[in-house]
Amino acid sequence: MRRIGHGIWKLRAQAARATLIFSLLVTGVACATTGELDEPRDPPRIEKLRLQITKVRNAVDTTRHAVARARGADYSPELYVRLAELLSEEARYHYQLAYEREQGASRSMTVPQVRLLKEDAIEIYERVLRDFPESPLAPRVLFNIGQEQRELGNFDEMQSAMRRLVEKYPKSPLRFDALLVLGDYHFDKQNFTEAEKFYAQIVDAELNRHDGIAHYKRAWIRMNRGDCKSALVEFEGALENAKAWDELVAKRAAAQQTAQGISEQVGTQQDIDVRRESLVDMAYCYSREKPFKGALAYFQDHAYNRATYLAAVSRLAARYRMMGKYGEAADTSRELLALGAANDLHLDDARSFYSALKQQKSYDNIGQDTRLIANMVFGYYSRPTIAAEERERLVAEFETYTRDLLTSAQEVLGKNPDHKTRSKKKIAQAQSIAAGYDVYLDAFPASEHRAEMLLNMAEVLSDAQQPFEAGRRANEAAALLEDATTKQNALYDAVVYLQESLRTTRDPSKYRRVTARATLRNVGSQLLGFDIEPDKARRVKFAIAQTFYDEGQYNQAIDRLTAVAYEFPQTEEADAAVHLTLDSYNTLNDFDGLMYASRRFLAEGSPISAGVKGEVQGILAAAEQRKLDELSLEAAGEDGGGLDQLIHFAEQNPSTEVGERALINAFVAARAVGDTAKVYEMANQIAEKYPQSEQLPGIYSSLAQTANTRFEFNQAIDYLKRAAQVNEDQRTLILTAAAELEAELGRTASAQGTYETAVRKSKEEARDIALSGLAILLERNKSASEMVAALQPYKSSSEPEYQARLGLAYLASGDAESAETAFSEVLVNEASASPGALGRAHYGMAELMRLTVESYPAPSDLDMLQELIALIDLTQQSYLQAARQGSPTMTAVSLSRLAVASEMAAKKFLNIRLPDSISVSDKKDILDAMKARSEALNDAAQQALEACGEQAYSSYNFSRVVRQCLQNQKLTTIMIPMDPIKEDRSNPDGGFEQLRGELAKNPEDLERLATLGKHFFEKQNYHAARLVYKKAVDAGGGSAVLNELGRANEAVGDLGGALNAYALAAEAGFEPARKNLKKVLNTYSLGKVADKFEARLDGSTESEDP
Structure with missing residues (x-):
């Protein structure tokens, strides 16, 4: 209990103490104990109380003298109140002394000094009210009178004093204490209606320190009435207001208010933690009114520390158990075990948790749950204060609980409708049970049921798709078993589990695979020492043999697998053993052994089934082919010495797939060793002997590439054209490549013919690339009319390169309408057009505008003049737009032709004929303006020509047009003049074999x-x-x-x-x-x-x- 003020003791607010004193004083029995007291049973405590009484009596005497001296002084009320409170304090010490002498046997004792001292104190308080009615201590005095009367059992007088305080001093903070005392009095009398009136006055006022407990008492009133819904509201109010008051007090302290200023509030002192008690007591109604979902979060949010939270959850768990809601009881108990300390209380929670899980029959989190139980038990019995016998009893008790939970969970798993499937839910449940078994084995290592639990764990590990761990656990269980039959079954289960782990790929751990194989061989060897059934022996022997195959020990695997096949013929294991044997030979690249084994398994007395024989025949054929490939690889050595043998093999197998393959391999080998002559020879033989071979397109393309890297251009062109003949899908691309190479070699006519062949023989959707190349070739080497004649038949194509050049040819030939259509087609497909195509399209449009300006009649009025100016401006912008497209060629051409157009326009402005209706002065102004515009156009023409020539310096563009610009000459034709490439019919393919061969190996x-x-x-x-x-x-x-x-x-x-x-x-x-x-x-x-x-x-x- 806290002191209030300077030596002012807390006024007795505890109802329980008041009741005890009341029972002491209202008996009216004055037991005059005049004899000497017995020797105290606790002398130090009694001596301390006697010393306190002596000190208080001295303080009383001192205060009485002070009162006498200060008669009439302003501070007299304080002295009187001080004296009364000291008398009350002395009464309290007398009561405690009597209680100690009786060793706490009973609190209903008669102590005359208590009544006398309290009556003296009341008389002094009454005197203060009578003599000093305006004293600010009046509320405090009234409250103290009420408290003294209550402790004396004078409840009517107590109520009178408290009501008087509330009514007369409505602004005093002590009115809330008085209201609380009055409410508690009626609450104890179970007069809830009257009690609630007083509590309501507290909660309806501003925030005060009794807000929380008033809500708390109102909640209990509603609980007593059976109104849990309203009780929950009041409990929440108690939590919120108690928290708000605590925060307010903390804020005041932070604001530098003195501790004295906060504590000098006379009144009842609460001896309960309202926030804790409200949260704990509300569990009853919460469990009835609200769903469990979110309950733990709710209580956690409202608890201010872990102890409060655990107390509330503990009460909640008890309620759910009582209500038979075992799922909720399990969840709350789980929370208690997770957060609680290892003590007796939470040990009972573990027992309750076990009971709830058994009643609920839901084991989704059994792994975590058993861990919680084991941790609690281990933490409890590990304390040094626990006796060995108690420890053994607890271990035995909770071993039974844990084992019962796990076996029950496994039983439920087996009864699951999808227990035969491997659903995600079942796998997760099995994993949880396996984790629980792991906890059991760690927590109870000396259990007599360990072997049995290990076998159970192996089974659920298998269900959890953890066969490796299942095999290890089954093997561990077998080592503990003494019964031969049970041991044999455990070993066989271990073999099955380990074999399954090796078949799956879920666990890529190399350690686990190696361990699984070694363990399987060990367990299998133990099992074969028993007299086991033939079917089991077959499976075990095959599993052991397979481990050698998986481990890469192929020679041992071949021996063991062959033995299994012949020992157990016509079985599934025999067929599998044959496959693995043949694969072992194949992996070792032992083709001779593979062919020998295959023929043996196909011979009479073969252990394999009829269906597998067809597969073995395919393997044999593949082996023979691989042998051929091996010979081919030898022929492809650095010296190519085996080529002749390979060619001879092909000659021995004419018109067969093997013969064709032999020639193809010879071709590949010759190419690998760089024997170009032999490469060409093999290609010709393949084409001659196997003209329908699917490999011809690839061979010809490969030869063309080889010839090109050797710079044997005639050969490259020839093989490209051959490849085009046998490869319809790629014909256009291949012929286009051949034509491009011919054009580079100056064979214009031949290139044009190849392009035209590509266009004619291509499907419509594939010919654009050939059309593009043809148009580019013709632009450089042919006239406009020749271009139109060659390209016009395909004008439906929208290919930009083609349409741009065809448009220029149309325009140069005088067909402006067709030209405009072609240019528009390019501009519509701008996104797919190259800078050169876009430049030509804009250039063509500019030329069309130039022709329009050129044919425009001499203006005879201002409207025509304005229209001419607009046309000239638009023409200039079109040329500039063409120049900006990023094509160096079209930049130069557009600038040169811009100069031509500008000079033509300048002359137009000098030939203007203005109507007579215009005044002489206006005519002069207009003609002067036109002359200035003409001069500006001539300047622009010169600037364009200079910009054209500048291309030589800025980008080293020395095209024919640029060279003309450098000589101050303008382009006089619409078509783009280019340097003609000389025709060349020479054959560059001969000679320099060594040099060509080296470049074929390293083309760069x-x-x-x-x-x-x-x-x-x-x-x-x-x-x-x-x-x-x-x-x-x-x-x-x-x-x-x-x-x-x-x-x-x-x-x-x-x-x-x-x-x-x-x-x-x-x-x-x-x-x-x-x-x-x-x-x-x-x-x-x-x-x-x-x-x-x-x-x-x-x-x-x-x-x-x-």
Whole structure:
């Protein structure tokens, strides 16, 4: 109990003590004990009380003297109250002294000093009220009078004092204490209606320290009336308000209010934890009114510490057990075991938990549940205070409980409707039971039922799809069993489980697989020592033999598996043993042994069934084929020495699949050793002897690739065309590749014919790629009319490259309408068009606009003039749009033609004829404006021409159009002029065999590429040299290779390509390339351009513009 103020003792608020004193005083018995007291049974305690009485009497005397001296002083009320409280304190010590002397035998004792002292105190309190009615201590005095009267048993006087306090001092905090005392008085009398009125006044007022207990008492009133629903509301109110008050007190303390300021509140002191008691007591109604779902979370949220939570859950568990709700009882007991300490109380919870689980017959969490029970029991009996006998009793008791739960759970699992299936639910349940058995074996290692439980555990582990652990447990159980039959059955179960674990792939652990095989051999060997049934012996021997196969010990596996097959013929194990035997030979690459064993198993007296013989025949055929493949591999050695034997084998098996395969293998082997002549020979033999072979397309394609890597271009083209003949699906792509190679070699006519063949023989949906290539070829080498004649038959195609070039050909031929249709088709399919196609389409549209401007009549009025201006602006924008598409070729062409269009438009503005209706001054202004616009267009034309020429410096674009721009010449045709590639019919395929062979092995060997290119150039095979140098540049060749590429381009007529290569090499600092660049530019009257390049390469910005 706490002190209140400076030495002011807590006023006796405890109803129980008041009742005891009342029973002492109202008896009216004045037992005058005049004799001497017996010797105290507890002298130290009694001496302490005597000392307290002496101190209080001294304080009383001192206070009386102070009262006498301070008569009439302002602080007299405080002295009187102090004196009364000291008298009450002395009375309390007298009562405690008497109680101690009686050794607590009874609290109903007669102590005259108590009544006399309390009556003196009441008289003093009454005097304070009478003499000092306006004193601020009046509420406190009234409350103390009420308390003294209650302890004296004068309940009417007590009620009068408390009511007087409530009515006269409605603002005093002590009114709540008075209301609580009054409510408790009626509550004890079971006058709940009157009690509730007083409690209601407390809870309806502002938050106070008795809010919580008032709600708590109201909840009990409703429980006594059977209204659990309302009681729950009141209990929750008690929890919330008690918590709110605690938080308020803490907030005041944090706000630097003194502890004295908080504690100097006279009144009843609560000796119960309202929050704890409310949460615990509400369990009764909660279990009746609310569902269990969420109950634990609810109580956890409202509990302020673990002890409170566990007390509430314990009460809740007891309620559910009493109500027969075993599922809820199990869940609450589970929570208690999980969180509770190992003591007697929670040991009973473990017993209750066992009973609830048995009644519920639901074992979904049996693994966790047995762990909880075992942990509680172990924690309890591990305490040093527990005697050995008690420990043994507890172990025996809970071993029985745990074993009963696990066996019951396993029984329920076996009765499950889907117990024969492996549903996820059953597997999870089995895993939980297995975990429970694991707990049992750890918790009770000396149990006499250990072997039996191990066997049970093995069974549920099998149901849980853990056959490896099941086998280990069954083997462990067998070691404990003494009965031969039972031991034999356990060993056989272990074999079955371990064999199953090796068949499954759920556990990839290498350790488990190795352990399972070793354990299976050990257990199987033990089992074969018994006289077991033939069927079991067959399975066990096969399982042992299979472990050697699984472990990779194939020689031992072959011996054991063959023995099983012949010992138990015409059985499932015999068939399986034969398959594994043959697979062992195959894995060892022992094809001779495989063929021998296969023939043996197919011979008379074979142990295999008829159905398996067909499979063995297939294996034998495959073995023979593999033997052939082995010979083929030997023939494909570095020296290719076995090729002749392979070809001979093919000749011995003509017109057969094996013969065809032999030739194909010879072809592959020849290619592998780099014997190109033999490769071509084998390909020709395959085509001649097996013209319908499905391998021909691949062979021809492979040969074309080989020839191309050897830079044997004629051979490559020939094999591509052969491949196209036998490969209808890829015909278009293959012919297109052949045509592209022909075009690169300067064989324009042949390339055009190949493209046209590809277009004619292709399906409509596959011909676009060939059409695109054909259009590109014709654009470079043919006139507009020739292009239209060749391309027009396929105008339904929407391929952008094709349509863009066909449109330009139409336009150059005078068919503007068809041209516009083609250009529109490209722009509609913009997303799939290349920059070159888009550039040509926009360029074509700009040319159509130019033609419109060119044919536009001389303006005769302002409207026509404005329309002409708009047309010219639109034309310029169209050319610029074409130039921006990212194609270097079309950028130059569009800028050059923009210059042409601008000059034409400038002349238009100088030929304007204005009507006479316009004034002379207006005419002058308009003509001046048109003259200025004409001059601006001429400037724009020159700027466009210069921008065109600038392509040579910015991107090294030296196309034919750019070279004209550099000479200040504009493009005068719609068609795009290009450097014509010279025709070439030379055969570059002969010679340089060693060099070609080395390049076939390493196509990106820069040194050998440069050497081959030089050989081609020296033999005047310029087109072949150009292809070789292009390959070298793509492979990372430097400036020297670029210079040689420029020479090759110059030799075949590709002047733009030559200048581009020279410029790149010169920029890299290669002096010969710089000289070649200057020489060619000077040759073609571009000396000023050469000088400007020289200046740029030297780092100077001062040069004369060309």
